[in-house]
Amino acid sequence: MPSASDTTTGAAPAGAAPGGATERRSRFDTTLLGGKIALLVVVGALVLVFPQMAADPFILSVGVVIASYAALAVSWNFVGGFTGYISLGHAAYSGLGGYATALFITRADLNPWVALIGGGLLVAVLAVPIGIASLRVRGASFVIVSIALVLILLLVAQSWASLTGGAQGLRVPRPFGEDVLRPEQHERFFYIHVAFVVVALALWWAIDRSRFGMGLKAIREDEDKAQALGVPTGGYKLTVFVISAFFTAVAGGLYALWFGYLDPIFQFSILIGSYMVLMSLLGGLRSLMGPVLGAVVVGYSLEFFKVHYGDSQFHLVALGLLLALVVLFMPDGILPAVGALVDRLRPEKRTSIREMTAEDLLEHNRRLDGGTGTPEGTATPAGSGPGATDAERDLATVPPREEQR
Amino acid sequence: MTSTAPVGGATATATTEPSLETRGLTKSFGGVRAVDGADVTFHRGKINALIGPNGSGKTTFFNCVTGMIKPDSGKVTLGGNDITGKPPHRIAAAGIGRSFQLCRIFPRLTVLENMLVGVRSPSVLHRMGGARNGDDIAKARELLRRVGIDHLESSEARDISYGQQKLLELAGVLMVDPDTIMLDEPAGGVNPALIGRIGTLVRELNAEGRTFVIVEHNMDMVMSLSDHVVVFDRGRPIAEGPPSVVQNDPRVLEAYLGV
Known part of the structure; x- marks a missing residue:
C-alpha cells in the first residue's frame, strides 16, 4: 500500500526532461518507494506484536483505545478528506452504531457480530435522508447542521429510558463470553480494530484512485465547477456520506462490544466528533494515513495527559495547545509537511515549475511553433507576427507564485 | 439574417x-x-x-x-x-461545456488531475474505474499539448500563472467533449x-x-x-x-x- 504522502504523484512528464534528470529522478523515487515500503513493514510488524510487548493490560487497553480512535478517524475521513465537508457531528453515527449493536443483542438476541453489521447497515439507511437534508448546505452551515443531529440524539438517548437505559446507561454483553478474561479480550479487540482500519483504508485508497474519487476531490476544491464539468455532485456526496456513516457506526459498535457499557453523554458528545476532525486535521486529512497518524498522536496524548493530570480537565487544555501548535506550523497536517520536506531533498524538483532548464524551454518553444500554427485562411485577431513570440513567452516562462484572488 | x-x-x-x-x-x-x-x-x-x-x-x-x-x-x-x-x-x-467569469480551476489538484475530473461517465461501473487510466490520460495530455501547457502537468493548478489557468480551464472543458x-x-x-x-x-x-x-x-x-x-x-x-x-x-x- 503506498504511503499517504504520494497522493499527487503523477506519471513522470513524458519526455519533457532531459535524460540525465529523468534517471536521477527515478532513482530518487525508487529510494523513496523503498523507504516507504520498509516503513510500512516495520510499522505493520510493530502493530502486530504490540499486544505481546504490552507490559500490562492497561497499556494494552490504551492500544485498543487508540485503534478505536483510528477506526473513527479513518471512517470520518471518507467525507472530510474527499469532499471537504467538515462534520463535527459524526458521534451521531458512532453512538447510533453502538446503541443499535447493543440493542440488537439484548432485545433481538442476535449474534454480536451480526448485530454489529446490522447496526452499521441500519445507520447507513438512516444516513440517506440525513445526508440528503444536510448536504444541501456547505461550509459553516453544514458544520452546524451536523452538530444539531448529535444534540437531538443525546436528548433522545437520555429521555427514552425504556429503550436506551436513559442516563443510567446501557450494558452490552461481552461477545466472547465470560470465560475470556479481560487481557485476552483486549488483545482480540486490538486485532479486530486493526483489521477494521486496514479494510477502511483499503476502501479509501481504492476510492482515491477512481473516477468517483476524482469527482469527490473536485467537489472539495470547487463544487460548482465540478458540477459544470458533469460530476453528479449530489449523488457523489451522498454516496460517500453513507459509506462514512456505515464505517463510523461499525466502529462505534466495535467500541460498544469491547467496552461493554454505553453512556449517552459520552456516546453522543460533540467532543468525540471533534476528536475525529482534529485527528484527521492533525495527521493530514487529504492523505490516506493522516487520520491514523493523528489518532495515534491524539489518542496517546490524551491518555498520557490523563495519567499525569488525573481527573482534571487539564488534558483537554494540553491537547488544545498541541493542536494549536500543529495548525500554526503545519496547517495541512503532519504528513503533508513531511512530504514537502522530502520533496526538498529531491534532486530535480518536480513541483518547482519556475526552474525550467534552457533545454526544456527551447524544446517547448520548438514544439509550440510546430504544433499550434493557425489553420489556413484564418487570421489571428491580435496579429500573428510579434504576437506569437509574446504568446510563447507567456506560456513558457513562469512567474513567481501569486496568491489567487 | x-x-x-x-x-x-x-x-x-x-x-x-x-x-x-x-x-x-x-x-x-x-x-x-x-x-x-x-x-x-x-x-x-x-x-x-x-x-x-x-x-x-x-x-x-x-x-x-x-x-x-x-x-x-x-x-x-x-x-x-x-x-x-x-x-x-x-x-x-x-x-454544453462552460468556463467561469473569474477562471475557476481546482487549485490543489495537479494540472493533469484537473483534466481528469471532466469525463462523461456512462455507467456506475465506469465511475468506479481508475481515474488514471491510459485512455483518459492520453486524451488529457493531447488537449494540454493543444493549449500549450503540457509541460506543467504535474504542477498544482494553483502554482501556474493566471493565463495558464485560463488555458487549463478551456482544456478541462474540452475533456467532456x-x-x-x-x-x-x-x-x-x-x-x-x-x-x-x-x-x-x-x-x-x-x-x-x-x-x-x-x-x-x-x-x-x-x-x-x-x-x-x-x-x-x-x-x-x-x-x-x-x-x-x-x-x-x-x-x-x-x-x-x-x-
Whole structure:
C-alpha cells in the first residue's frame, strides 16, 4: 500500500526532461518507494506484536483505545478528506452504531457480530435522508447542521429510558463470553480494530484512485465547477456520506462490544466528533494515513495527559495547545509537511515549475511553433507576427507564485 | 439574417439551424429583474457572442442556461430538447461545456488531475474505474499539448500563472467533449498575446464543428471572432446580427455610451 504522502504523484512528464534528470529522478523515487515500503513493514510488524510487548493490560487497553480512535478517524475521513465537508457531528453515527449493536443483542438476541453489521447497515439507511437534508448546505452551515443531529440524539438517548437505559446507561454483553478474561479480550479487540482500519483504508485508497474519487476531490476544491464539468455532485456526496456513516457506526459498535457499557453523554458528545476532525486535521486529512497518524498522536496524548493530570480537565487544555501548535506550523497536517520536506531533498524538483532548464524551454518553444500554427485562411485577431513570440513567452516562462484572488 | 462570417471563414457556412434557444427566460433577484423575458437564439456551428454593458444580465443569463441558477420562468432548449432548470451536471452531459467569469480551476489538484475530473461517465461501473487510466490520460495530455501547457502537468493548478489557468480551464472543458462551449469572458485579465492565442483556439475548435457562445467585453475580440452577436441590455436582447451590423446599431451605441 503506498504511503499517504504520494497522493499527487503523477506519471513522470513524458519526455519533457532531459535524460540525465529523468534517471536521477527515478532513482530518487525508487529510494523513496523503498523507504516507504520498509516503513510500512516495520510499522505493520510493530502493530502486530504490540499486544505481546504490552507490559500490562492497561497499556494494552490504551492500544485498543487508540485503534478505536483510528477506526473513527479513518471512517470520518471518507467525507472530510474527499469532499471537504467538515462534520463535527459524526458521534451521531458512532453512538447510533453502538446503541443499535447493543440493542440488537439484548432485545433481538442476535449474534454480536451480526448485530454489529446490522447496526452499521441500519445507520447507513438512516444516513440517506440525513445526508440528503444536510448536504444541501456547505461550509459553516453544514458544520452546524451536523452538530444539531448529535444534540437531538443525546436528548433522545437520555429521555427514552425504556429503550436506551436513559442516563443510567446501557450494558452490552461481552461477545466472547465470560470465560475470556479481560487481557485476552483486549488483545482480540486490538486485532479486530486493526483489521477494521486496514479494510477502511483499503476502501479509501481504492476510492482515491477512481473516477468517483476524482469527482469527490473536485467537489472539495470547487463544487460548482465540478458540477459544470458533469460530476453528479449530489449523488457523489451522498454516496460517500453513507459509506462514512456505515464505517463510523461499525466502529462505534466495535467500541460498544469491547467496552461493554454505553453512556449517552459520552456516546453522543460533540467532543468525540471533534476528536475525529482534529485527528484527521492533525495527521493530514487529504492523505490516506493522516487520520491514523493523528489518532495515534491524539489518542496517546490524551491518555498520557490523563495519567499525569488525573481527573482534571487539564488534558483537554494540553491537547488544545498541541493542536494549536500543529495548525500554526503545519496547517495541512503532519504528513503533508513531511512530504514537502522530502520533496526538498529531491534532486530535480518536480513541483518547482519556475526552474525550467534552457533545454526544456527551447524544446517547448520548438514544439509550440510546430504544433499550434493557425489553420489556413484564418487570421489571428491580435496579429500573428510579434504576437506569437509574446504568446510563447507567456506560456513558457513562469512567474513567481501569486496568491489567487 | 445572413450567414456570412465577416472575418475568418474556416467554419462551414451553410447551416443556421438553432443550437441553443431561450424563450421568455426570466430571473429576478429581489426586486431586480436580472434576466427579463429573454428570447435568444444561438446558431449551431457558429461562434456566437453575447455582449452588453455591465449589469445587463449576461452572466445571470449564462447561469440560467447552464443550470447554475434555476430561472423563474421561461424555457431553454438545446437542439430542440428542453433543458430548462436541469442540474448543471445533466446539462453538461447534454453537451454544453462552460468556463467561469473569474477562471475557476481546482487549485490543489495537479494540472493533469484537473483534466481528469471532466469525463462523461456512462455507467456506475465506469465511475468506479481508475481515474488514471491510459485512455483518459492520453486524451488529457493531447488537449494540454493543444493549449500549450503540457509541460506543467504535474504542477498544482494553483502554482501556474493566471493565463495558464485560463488555458487549463478551456482544456478541462474540452475533456467532456461538448458540442456547445460557453465561455464567460475568455479574454478577461489576460495579456493581448494570449487573447490572440485563445481566439485561435476558439476558431480551430469551431472549425471542428463546435458551437461557441462567448460573453466578452473585449470588442476587438468579439468583432473579429464572432459570426453572430447578441447585444444585451437590462436583461434582454436589444439587437442581434453579424458584428459589422451590430456595431453600428444606434440602440447598441446608446446602451453602451448612454447617448
